[in-house]
Amino acid sequence: MASEGHARLQVGIIGCGIAGLSAAIALSRAGHDVEVYERSTFSNETGAAIILGPNATRVLTRWGFDAEKAGGLDFCQMRRIKADTLELDSEQKFSNIKEKYGDRMLLLHRADLHTGIMSIVEALPEPKPKIHLGSAVKDMEPEQGSIILENGSTVSKDLVIVADGSHSRLIPRITGSEAPVIRLPMSMYRFLQPISDIMDRPEAAQFYKDQQPGFSTFYKAAVGKPGHLLNTYPCRRGFHPAVKAICEGATDVKVYNQMYRNPIETFVKRRAVLVGDAAHLMLPTHGQGASSAIEDAMALEVLLKGxxxxxxxxxxxxxxxxxxPRVRAVQTFSNKMMGPPDKMIQEVKQYFSGPIPAAGSKTFGPEFVDFFLSYDVKKAAEQLLKV
Structure with missing residues (x-):
């Protein structure tokens, strides 16, 4: 925690999701007074599974996050299975993660992660961050640090954190230009099922019996006419009955459109800073969205302490x-994973001078895993301050 005797900053955070709450913890630990403004009356985090790499869990552990209470499981493997033949296309084991990178790689339900981070906020010493629900923000002025609420009132802060997510309307206030969301012609159908229900169905259970926690991806190659979008569903012809069995009994199915932004030119302007998806919306291909938001928060804690x-x-x-530079590299690796790897690596070299995977590296291979998971944002921020 920050030492006493300094003038505490008055910090306003726009958004109460994972990025906003993480920033609230960080700035409170740095010794400042924090208020969070959230549009909804209760911030319901949506989504299904989420991955946190050691680059983020190191931060959460330092803050006192209870992974067991949040239902976190160690991410031990990733499998890719052909949905028509059940042939194992590829398999990657993640062993000795904690020993190698200093903390765990976790699988969590997004809502449980949000609840767990909120528990850290509630356990902070006084003065705790104040969370204003039902307080929609209309605008923000970075020069003076003003937040304009939709009810017409204005609050003045020393620092404004913009953490209002993928649909942020405040990005142009920082960058001076629009940062459009790019939507892929691809969606994900997501739902949750108790593993006990799946294990009661023998055809479905075969994929999970005696397996460690991880991701199993079932895919079926499909070819459409140029310019036409071709969707395939497990209920359609060509999917093995065992794959269909996994989907039986699915409830509360949600459709998620895949979207991202190209890297923006700056995250800051005067007294305001973008964090989380507002700063660096990326595809979930490497599971680095939430981890990057938590990294943002730790960077702020170190750089603004006292x-x-x-x-x-x-x-x-x-x-x-x-x-x-770091986040632009992570975004590019996440957003352009399906393109030529060597071209992607050359693009990253234009704005990132640190070590990156060599040309020819597999996009889910050990070189990329090491690039994402070995990064220590706290150490990097402390080294920058020394310079």
């Missing part, structure tokens, strides 16, 4: 220097 109001602008420039 600082005064007149230091905010300079320290946010350091945040930009630290986070922008």
């Amino acid at each position: 600082v005064s109001s007149d230091q905010v602008v300079d320290r946010l420039q350091l945040f930009n220097e630290l986070r922008l």
Whole structure:
């Protein structure tokens, strides 16, 4: 925690999702007064499974996150199975993750992660962050640090954290230009089922019996006419009955459109900073969206610990220097995974000077795993301050 004796910053955070709550923890630990403004009356995190790599769990562990209470499971393997023949196409084991990277790689339900992070907020010493539900933000002024609420009132802050997610309307206030969301012609159908229900169906159970926690992807290659979108569903012809059996009894099925943004030019302007999906919306191909948001928060904790109001602008420039190149690399690797790997790597080299996977590396191979999981944002931020 920050030492006493400094002038505490007045911090306003827009958004109460994973990014916003993580920032609230970080800035409170850094010794500042935090208020969070959330549009909804109760922030319901939607989504199904979420992955957190050691690059994020190291941060959460430091904050006191209870992975067991949140229902976290170690992510031990990833399998890709042909949905028509059940042939195992590829398999990757994740062993000795904690020993190699210093913490666990977790599978969690997104809502449970949100609840677990909220528990950290509630356990912080006074003055705790104040969360204002039903407080929609209309606009933000980065020069003076003003937040304009939809009810017409304005609050003035030393620092404004924009954490309002993938549909943020405030990005142009930071960058000076629009950052359109790019939607892929592809959606995901997601639902949750108790494993006990699946294990009661022998055809479905065969994929999970005696298996460690992880992801099993069932795919069926499909070829459509140029310019036409071809959707395939497990209920359609060509899917093995065992794959269909997994989907039996599915309830509350949700459709998620895959979307991302191209990397933006800056995360900061004067007294305001973008974090989380508002800053770096990416495809879930490497499971780095939430992890990057938590990294953002830890960077803010280190860089803003004990600082005064007149230091905010300079320290946010350091945040930009630290986070922008790294996150642009993570975004590019996540968003362009399906393209030629060597072309993707060459693009990253244009704005990231750190070590990256060599040309010819497999996009889910050990080189990429190491790039994502070995990064220590706290250490990187501390080294930047020393410079």
